[in-house]
Amino acid sequence: MNFVSMDFETANGHRTSACSLALVLVRDSKIVDSFYTLINPQENFSPRNIQIHHITPRDVQDAPTFDLVWPHIETLFDSSHLVAAHNASFDNNVLKSTLSNYGIYPPKFLTIDTVRTSRKFYPEMPNHKLDTVSRSLDIQLKHHHNALADSIACAEILLKTEQQFGSEQLKKMVKLTS
Template identity: 60%
Template sequence: MDFVAMDFETANRTRASACSLALVVVRASRIVDSFYTLIDPEEAFEPQNIRVHGITSRAVQGQPTFPQLWPHIAPLFAESGLIAAHNAPFDVSVLRQELVRYDLPPVHYQVLDTARTARKLMPELRDHKLETVSAALAVPLYDHHNALADSYACARILLAQAATFGQDTLSAMLKEA
């Protein structure tokens, strides 16, 4: 499998307020690279978001804004063609809203949502949150709501699902972003 696992954290309830991003690159079913950055969202932080991920306005001072970051990461979306995320509607909408906010061209790719695949393939689980699915598949999740830790867990979940249920089963669940 070739894909990029993606995870965003946001500064507030608006999707166009990314304050961190992680990407984990998988080639030939092996994790080969990763990328993590804080992002200056140019937005105010809300206390409930800080409680979730621990990122503050002070932490992002001097960090790149999304338009400064985008030229460096955009090729991964074009090259990979397949993006995985746990609760992908959130992460896909963060990316889409950031591109709209800064008048950047849209990017086209396919998406596999590991929360959705878990709901279909592992209905016996009490819920399909990242920590639950990770535990069920013996995938380490070291620091939940750290974008890099969450991206690694997502990548390993998708690889475990492919090994257990088959790539063809997963391919049937692809969506266009």
């Protein structure tokens, strides 16, 4: 299985406020590379969001804005690539909104949501939050709400689900972003 897992953290409740991004590249069902960056959202930080992910305005003051990050990663986002995220609607909306905020046309790409896959394949779990699914599948998640740690956990969830249920079952859950 080949895919990229993605996770954003945001500075506040606006989907245009990405303050960190991680991507984990999976080829032949193995994690082969990763990318992590802080992002200057050019927006105010909510104390609640800082409490969740511990990223502060000072942390991102010298970080690139997303329009400077995008050229380095955009080739991973087209209709030939599968992008996985845990609660994909959130991360896909952050990507789309942030790109639109910079006047960049958002791409269409294939996506799969590991919240949805975990609900389908592991209905017995008490909930399908990333930390719960990780713990239930014996996947290490040391720094929940760190975008890189969350992206790695997402990738491992999808890989473990593929091992247990097969890629054909997962392919049925892939969608094209709108």
